[in-house]
Amino acid sequence: MNDNGVRDWYIVVGQQGRANFERALQLKTWGAKTRTKFEDEAHTAIKPGDRVHFVLTPKWSGAGPVPTGFPRIGLDQYIVRADEVVVRVTEAIFEDTQPIWDDDVYPVRFRFEIEARHDAVRFSPGLIPDTVRDAVRRSLIAQGRAISVESAGSLRQAIEEVLSRYSEATRQPFSHHPVADTIRETIPEMLSSWIDPNRYTVLASVGRGNWASVPWVAILDLNRGGNIQSGLYIAMLFSADLSEVVLALMFGVTGGRGEAPRRVRQSLASQVQRVRRGLRIGGQTWRMDSDVQLSDRGVGAQYGRGIVLYQRFSRETLPTDNQWRALLNEIVDLYDRAFDVLNADNTLSAEEAPSAYGKAPFDLMAATEEMNKLGYRINPAALLNVLLSLQVRPFVIFSGRSGTGKTTLTRMAAQLFGWPYYRVAVSPAWADPADLLGYISPVSHQRVAGGLDALLVSGNDEALLCLDEFNVAKVEHYFSDFISAMDSGHGSAFWGPMPGLERLASDSQEILMCPPNLRVMATMNFDDSVQSITPRVLDRANVIEFDIVEEDQLVVDHGLDWTALEHMARFAWPWTEAADRETDEAAEENIRHIWRALKGSRGQFGHRVAHEMARYVALGISYGDVLSWSTSQSREVLLDNQIVQRLLPKFHGTASHGDIVALTRLLSQLLDRGDVGEDVDRQVLLQDAINRGVFPRTVGKISRLFETYTEDGYASYF
Template identity: 40%
Template sequence: MSQVLGSYKIPFHLHWSEFCLRSLAMPQAWVETTEQRNQLHRIEGKYAVGKALWAPKYDENGRKNASWTLLPQIAVGDIILHLVDGKFTGISIVDQTARDFRCLEGTRWSKYKDCYLVTLKNYQAFAQPLDPRILFQPPYRERAQQIVESESRLFYTKALTMQEAYLTRLPPPLIRLILDAYHLNLPVLAQIGGQEVTRAVDPNRGEYEADPTSIIREAAGRMQAAGYVMEVRDLASILIALTVRPFAIFSGRSGTGKTALTRLLAEVFGFYYLNVAVNPAWTDPTDLVGYISPTTHQPVQGALHDLLIRHVDDAILCLDEFNTAKVEHYFSDFMSAMETRQREFWGPLPALDQLARAQPSQEDRLQLPRRLRVIGTMNFDDSVQSLTPRLLDRATVFEFQPVTPEQILLSDHPERYGLAWDSLKDQPSLRWPFDGIPPLPDTVRAWFLDQLRQLEPGLRASRGELSPRLVVEFGSALALGNGVHDLFGATPEAAWMALLDQLLLTRVLPKFQGASRQGDLRALVRLAGVLTGSTPPEEPERWVAFLHDQGPSSHYPRTLAKIATLLTSAEEDGYAVYWQ
């Protein structure tokens, strides 16, 4: 017996949520074997060692090379160990997966024409080149022999000689051998190899480079100094959400700081920022990215033109009042691009690809920033469009509450009106605290699976049913949050609960907006029962009283408070209201 889920078959002995969590895979490591001698393009420029990997797709006879065909298997966040001119020289991180590439002219491979190109980042050179032949001598020889007997496609042969292959695998046992033999402190490799990670501080960037918790605290401190009131854990939740999925919705009344926060994030982290006021007349994606005029055959600029011509990697786009037009219409390409991505931020955008084909010059070509984060701000009144379930399923919703008089009076500068933007300009930009999704630790995975087994039956067949994609993204958020758990709770488990509370509030409950069907409302009550450990009543007229009888909860307080709001509005108005 197996349960069919999309194109996957789930073994009967696995709960479907456990199967989904297995996709939170550990990054892989690879060895690039190359030469720099007499190859200027490998010494400097954008194809240098540590900047890119590239290789032909086929040899001169049209056959595939086993080593070259590994390039499309490389994923964002994977680690590359560079073996240059017979010595290990450094490591780098994969920034972008393989794409088609015209082989470089003037090189020995130019005759092959069609190549793969993988771009890299964060190249870290070793203090001195490391000789791999050390691994083939005592006391490491026996381990090296055992590894090559059990693993395939390594950079050396069973005879303990160097392999003539451009790209080879670096499995965990070989990683541990290399770290031991050369006494290396490389946390990114140690984590893949299964060793305890020792955090190292980058002397060129300061302590924030190695400590996401410190980065987030520093970011919150700078915002507060500028006059913006926000809890550190709420900032951490937003940063985690924008790392897992690059689209969020900030909802709330006018003046609650939604748009200001989008700009603050860009200022603090040094990202390019574009604020676009959505036009109610927008009807399709060309309003954002532009199009080719059918009469003049010339490009017509869209609202994102200033963003697309920048050719930057990191950017924040604020779609202000983004539901004044039908979001499903003008944002449809972006919604699809979020689904076709793998470990990239965005998949292809058809309207943008059409424009790119019409602009052959690389310098003039419109390009979406590789790490673009989109935030839509929204109010609720009679002039705006409703949000569809499909859109809400792809967004993280953060609700902004008005600042209280007490918060204003207790701030450092209660007399200040607005934000002190100048206070941010003289400070160096902070690094984004999360560089990819780490693997989910076994202790967190076990706890999360236990929670899912309780939550999933109650939400089944309702608007809030947990999809495989949502389970994976919850797991990703927990993996990130576990690394900064001090911001969420006094103990790791308390932090996990606080994170799951926030995830249910921002990813599941918004889908119940407008719900009036008894099945949906009953699912909310079942969810409240699971979170409180109580048995809810069967009679709908007793549901609101049941929630009030539970009193303040130390576990999942935000989710339970919102469930009470949804059920109260359903009882009074006939349909559930999420937005307040």
């Protein structure tokens, strides 16, 4: 801001907004849907005389590939090139609903005169001030919000806004409130620019459905695992009376649901004391006591029990941004040292529960041996198949006769990775998502709990849900909200928004949520009493069969030790987000051949299934050495699994001649014979495949489909 009070603002215009911007230049008017797009965190708005710098479609301009997480990267890494148009605001913000642009109204507007144009400006350190580059970065992240140079990068100003305006905000609607945006977006963006985004993630919450009494921002180490409920993390906590903000290293205090409260409290206190003793820090800079009372009610009242060390600041003693950066460096170092303390001795006393960060690195053979010791018979390849299926899609269906170990395996998987476990027996009467989620009674106006009530109120980040005998009712009816949310998950979350659940939470004024990392295992039987599974459901799951008990197949031993199950070794999940980006070009080419073979049949599949099949194979190949498979053998085994589990289940039912021809073409592709005509003898192909021993699971299943189709025109997969 200069002496006349004139501000410089930066607004990023993305590729999709370029057409609107050209129109704006003609009319000398720019618009947005809400006023907050033209305000900073202190709600100072663009005014006449201010300069606005429109930055057009910034592109990465640094050396090497685009950094992971771009544009959410550190400011020192942020190097982009873009055209710039500088304008002078001539008229205060006003509202007008007269259509100007083709795609939307954008009623909040300001008028301007063009001052200058600059082509291919390089926003890089040394050439452009950091405050300007930060304003451009933040506007890009906030999808075109106006960022003033004066507010860019000011963590202190953002925290002051929360302390001064949060109380007022809680009396206003929750959704899209500027103060909520400051906590959930602005502060995390600033903190992310000071830490390594490839190692740490920043989370924030102002509540779910209702304003939280103690809003928070948290930093978690992605390489160490853990979660907000029971893990170790760095937290910025705002007291309920808004008199102070606390920067703390703490354990989650909402984990351990279902355990005795006394045991949970003892375990938490033991962990806190162990880290305090191990860190051995002296002086008065960081306090290590329990003298933190952020609220007198709710979860906020419990946070003090989980705090290892902290510093507290009133509005008058808030650090400057440089001081915040130094404090963050200190506490991140203490965070790393705390994990060293925890990992130095993972042997817990009888009163201590296993911790999220005390999990052993995943070892396929050790995990298999652990399950077998407890009486559950499973081979390493079968366990790997289940885990890969869960990795590429958080929904797996176990099919088979009663008593083959389907439900037992769901419980063992939860124990193996330390996930909270929820089992729901599906009712034949279920016909609507409300049967799972609950509903608001039109008589009492109170929420009536559904089958998933314990899960929805748990507050867990991770969980495993077993839907037992899930096809006794029509799955696509009662599970429809989950099917839709499964397709819209993004980033590290498996599930996207569930409008029905969000409406229910809003109407009931309760905190209800689907754990973002929820994994669902559904079990089903096939007899005359159950519903068929539609292609919409089959297209979104791996279907894993539990067949008649034979050697090397999944089987439950009668001596399964349920007591020992509670104390079995727990492992970290095998794959990270980075590993999930691995590819295998040979597998992708094979999948394209399979697509061509099945095109036009009921087994035809789309981009999503192809992508997930390729991910499954790419991730699984790395376990070939463990299982003594060559690369080509690994690829065949994994593709064999995917054809049987993702594609062939859709052939169950009344089959057409075209479906049988497609399966014949598939056999030919698997035998490397290329395309074949309709007159080829499918039994000859089938016998050749059997003799050569290629893709044994697929060949065996196609043989059954051919046999049942020949006998009665009904192809039976199950």
